[in-house]
Amino acid sequence: MYGKAFAPEYQGALGSLSVNSSLADVLVRATEQLRAAEREGTRQEAARCSLAVAEAHRRLGNTGEADRAWKASYRTARSAGDAGAMAWAAWSGGTLARQRGAMPLARRLLTLSAELGERDGDILARGYAIAGLAETGRIQGDYEAVDELHEQLLAEARERGEARHMVWALEGIAQMRRNTGAYDSALAMFEEAAAIAEEADDRRGRAWALRGVADLVSVRDGDTERALALLSEAAELCRAMNLAGALAYNHKMRGNVLYRARRYSEARRMYEQARSEFLVIGERRGEALARLGLIKSHSRLGREPGRTSADLDELRRALESIGLHHARRLTDDARTELGLAPAEATPEAEARRKTTGGERETGGERETDRQHGADEDGEKAAAA
The missing domain is CATH 1.25.40.10 (Tetratricopeptide repeat domain)
Structure with a gap:
């Protein structure tokens, strides 16, 4: 069994946003909340809002803005000593790097994200980072290296009832099978x-x-x-x-x-x-x-x-x-x-x-x- 899909990258004051929210709307709301967090001096909230800004820009194709936003999220999270928020920021940066074709940088950032997520006990952040590493390997054509990892992630997603990751893993395995x-x-x-x-x-x-x-x-x-x-x-x-x-x-x-x-x-x-x-x-x-x-x-x-x-x-x-x-x-x-x-x-x-x-x-x-x-x-x- 599984529940409704949710978007763990929308955190704090943005936690009510849906996985299906329009990215233009996400960007407007995340930017507003970021400004409020900066005025109030709440660094952890600012890091979470910067993450949402980065992800909205990345998915809209605004790569320069996305790059600045994930780095701001990481710096703010680090200054607050929040390893979990640092993990999510590094995940966003690694995903952006892969999108821009910078595969070695993507691997480094996603590996860092996984390490930070494990240190903080953030299972979701670690899982997303490992999934990102698996996807990077698949995109590069290293099927043998990442096939088992995809299967492992699918099994874990089924066990936890995480529909979004089940869908991701199924699509990844299906793509490899289609290509072979x-x-x-x-x-x-x-x-x-x-x-x-x-x-x-x-x-x-x-x-x-x-x-x-x-x-x-x-x-x-x-x-x-x-x-x-x-x-x-x-x-x-x-x-x-x-x-x-x-x-x-x-x-x-x-x-x-x-x-x-x-x-x-x-x-x-x-x-x-x-x-x-x-x-x-x-x-x-x-x-x-x-x-x-x-x-x-x-x-x-x-x-x-x-x-x-x-x-x-x-x-x-x-x-x-x-x-x-x-x-x-x-x-x-x-x-x-x-x-x-x-x-x-x-x-x-x-x-x-x-x-x-x-x-x-x-x-x-x-x-x-x-x-x-x-x-x-x-x-x-x-x-x-």
Whole structure:
């Protein structure tokens, strides 16, 4: 059994806010409460309000403001000697770092958050931090390293009846199974996540789960219209809560569905829209993956192969720069699908190999969907 979803990142005077509260409303109220706490000199309350400000800005895509707010929360919590509030601030900072593609910083901050949460006895803060570490590993393609951790977190969430974490863990495991070709299992887990999220009134979690269901309905069943309808339902949930990042990933998935249906002009337009949205919110990984869809769509619409090959070389370097261990696989699979020469045979790759002494191929599970490359995990930090 499980209870209604709640948002532990909204604390103190903001504890009555719902997990489904509009982020614009959260930002207004959190800012007002922060000013009041600063006037009254209540440092612990100011730290909690700064956390809510940071999270609202992060999810709205205001990364500069989010960065300043989580650091202010951490400094204020430290001056008050509140290790629990420090843990939550570090969690927010680590989640923001992952969103911006700074994976090593994300790991450091999330590890710090877990340590502080354990020191303070804040089980939720520690759990969110560990979940963040697991998600970071999954996004980087280190499935073997984090699969067991996801299963452990799911079991703990079921035991405590934490619907929001149950949904997060189910979606994470489902994404890994989808990316390794276990479509039936992945679909069942996404559908369970969607059902739990609906019952627990977790609209954010449901929006991500519906996106996963739409992906599987498209790639496994070829049911384009149902997939697009599910994405439309999820997009409405995103808009109602001002979830800029989730909406951008929704649009990228719509591009994937259209691409698989060979509706390349429509897919190109959706990828262009998603890329623009990712650029606005500073989401480097999403922007790079939208570029992958754009490159493939342009190729299908007749772009010269040499230009496509050069675009894939550039994209691979961009993916590697943000720590995606499966960058080579993503671009190599695109080459195979589009009938291009392997990267090793291109003049650019030969020149790079001569100057660098060769490149090491890194890990990542093998994608079995050859019609369209794996849609890597959405940035679900807000649901974790």
